Amino acid sequence: DAKTTQPPSMDCAEGRAANLPCNHSTISGNEYVYWYRQIHSQGPQYIIHGLKNNETNEMASLIITEDRKSSTLILPHATLRDTAVYYCIVRVKGNTPLVFGKGTRLSVIA
Amino acid sequence: DAMVIQNPRYQVTQFGKPVTLSCSQTLNHNVMYWYQQKSSQAPKLLFHYYDKDFNNEADTPDNFQSRRPNTSFCFLDIRSPGLGDAAMYLCATSRINYNEQFFGPGTRLTVL
Numbered sequence: 001d002a003k004t005t006q007p008p009s010m011d012c013a014e015g016r017a018a019n020l021p022c023n024h025s026t027i028s029g030n031e032y033v034y035w036y037r038q039i040h041s042q043g044p045q046y047i048i049h050g051l052k053n054n055e056t057n058e059m060a061s062l063i064i065t066e067d068r069k070s071s072t073l074i075l076p077h078a079t080l081r082d083t084a085v086y087y088c089i090v091r092v093k094g095n096t097p098l099v100f101g102k103g104t105r106l107s108v109i110a
Numbered sequence: 111d112a113m114v115i116q117n118p119r120y121q122v123t124q125f126g127k128p129v130t131l132s133c134s135q136t137l138n139h140n141v142m143y144w145y146q147q148k149s150s151q152a153p154k155l156l157f158h159y160y161d162k163d164f165n166n167e168a169d170t171p172d173n174f175q176s177r178r179p180n181t182s183f184c185f186l187d188i189r190s191p192g193l194g195d196a197a198m199y200l201c202a203t204s205r206i207n208y209n210e211q212f213f214g215p216g217t218r219l220t221v222l
Contacts, residue, residue, distance in 0.1 A: 043200050046211065100152035
């Protein structure tokens with residue numbers, strides 16, 4: 001079973017920051033937080049991951065709370081192409097498979 | 111470009127008629143995964159290969175089998191498809207001990 005809880009849906013205005021929350025209160029010390037997204041009719045796409053420090057790449061930023069029980073994925077300037085289901089996943093680094101929860105359906109509105 | 115390719119993108123089969131879905135990769139990744147995604151649901155892992163080492167999820171039905179003849183190719187065989195097997199089937203790959211999984215576009219299976 002997925003170890004994360006996410007809101008089922010969110011809306012965001014185009015050009016604004018999208019902040020997607022995730023709760024993972026039972027995360028273990030060696031588990032990372034991963035984010036993937038799935039645009040309609042496509043395979044999931046990796047976005048970012050982190051252990052305890054905040055992370056940023058060309059797609060997004062990941063903010064993890066100090067107690068690691070929750071995190072927020074930030075898309076700084078959302079576009080219509082960012083409309084997708086966003087999955088927050090906790091897993092041990094390496095070859096362990098992904099266990100997807102229900103995710104958050106983000107709708108970016110013009 | 112290096113990528114994960116799934117063929118066909120759309121497959122229609124009849125109830126009980128065996129079907130094979132294929133996945134190939136040009137990434138030279140050691141690990142390959144098969145996920146099933148039913149309508150409006152999240153992807154669910156069926157099995158994965160760590161090189162040639164096959165790992166079956168406990169709740170994957172016996173109706174589903176997989177073959178990996180070499181590093182580049184992996185097949186999903188559904189021996190007797192039922193109506194409940196209609197879904198998107200996703201193939202993914204990763205390097206050993208690497209974080210990111212790369213997904214193919216999926217094959218949408220329809221069972222008539």
